[in-house]
Amino acid sequence: MKVNTLMRVSVLAGALALGLGSAxxxxxxxxxxxxxxxxxxxxRAFTVGPEYIAEQLAAKTGGNFTLKIHYGEALSKARENLDGIKLGAFQAAQFCNFYHPGKNPAWMVLTMPFLPLGDLKVSMHVREAMMASEPFMADMANWNAMPYFSALLPQYEFLGKGPAPKTLEGWKGLRVRAGGGVGTAMEQLGATLTTVPATEVYTGMERGTMDAASFPYTYSHAAYQIQEVSDWFTSNMSPGTSECATVLNKDAYAKLPEQYQKLLMDLKPEAYEVQIKAYHDIDKKNLPMFESKLEKIVYTDxxxxxxxxxxxxxxxxxWVAENKDKFDAQGLIDMIMSEAKKASAAK
Structure with missing residues (x-):
């Protein structure tokens, strides 16, 4: 099922549920x-989870608890969403850790390359554990925020324009959009980095100010139409991922009645299932389209x-050396490995 169709069906279901709830x-x-x-x-697929939560909040409360999602940076620039949460300008927001490493230093551990987060259900377990950890909570406390829901970003791949980097040496000198540890990994290959927001990548690629962009594969590339200004794509590089999460204003959450707080938390498992399905569904659509339009790069083992x-x-x-005096950086790496192993064994 296409993501847009999935969303329309989901929204319709929510509307029907809301109508029944009022009756x-x-x-x-x-x-x-x-x-x-x-x-x-x-x-898009990235927002299916929060959309589902919003629909279910309205449906299960007879329309008394509503969560309106404002797209297109209508309320705040993407890089300023944590600032808006701190000010109480809105009660919830999405943010990406690599947009502003200084605002969320501990969260940058989830940008480290080659972490065992390829399986989305394992990734869900790890990210939930990390969001409950003391360093992650402390980062968000600086913005009067509490972690709530991970977008479960899939592994990154690159779409690019110009000569295809079919070897690792081919990345030398390329201007690439990559953040956090994935960006550092690409620097090791000789690439030059830029960390522009997702909404600016199409223009950068079109105008030739960047040669390649990394996004969660395949949904985000297609969501921003990057394939329209690209010549090639990597299919199995999988250098890593990052963390984009929904956070809540702590004061707003504290003011909720207990039953609404419980409802918010109870909806998360279902919302994660919907989120994972959306990624799988969009890959089934996008991958054949990429293969028909772009040169596919497959790296050897x-x-x-x-x-x-x-x-x-x-x-x-x-990364550990740079942050060891700020928080238990090695402990966070160890925690990811331990939680991933635990989740994999439980599958």
């Missing part, structure tokens, strides 16, 4: 509460192993 007793009684969520771009050797653990070690 019958709400599952969760409570006062009228209206929340706003600030994000960027448009409705030997090339990938070389990449891991120079840009895997060495990049982790650099």
């Amino acid at each position: 019958q007793a709400a599952e969760v009684d409570g006062p009228k509460v209206s929340w706003n969520l600030s994000t960027w771009g448009k409705a 030997a090339q990938l192993e070389e990449f891991r050797q120079i840009a895997g653990k060495p990049v982790w070690d650099m």
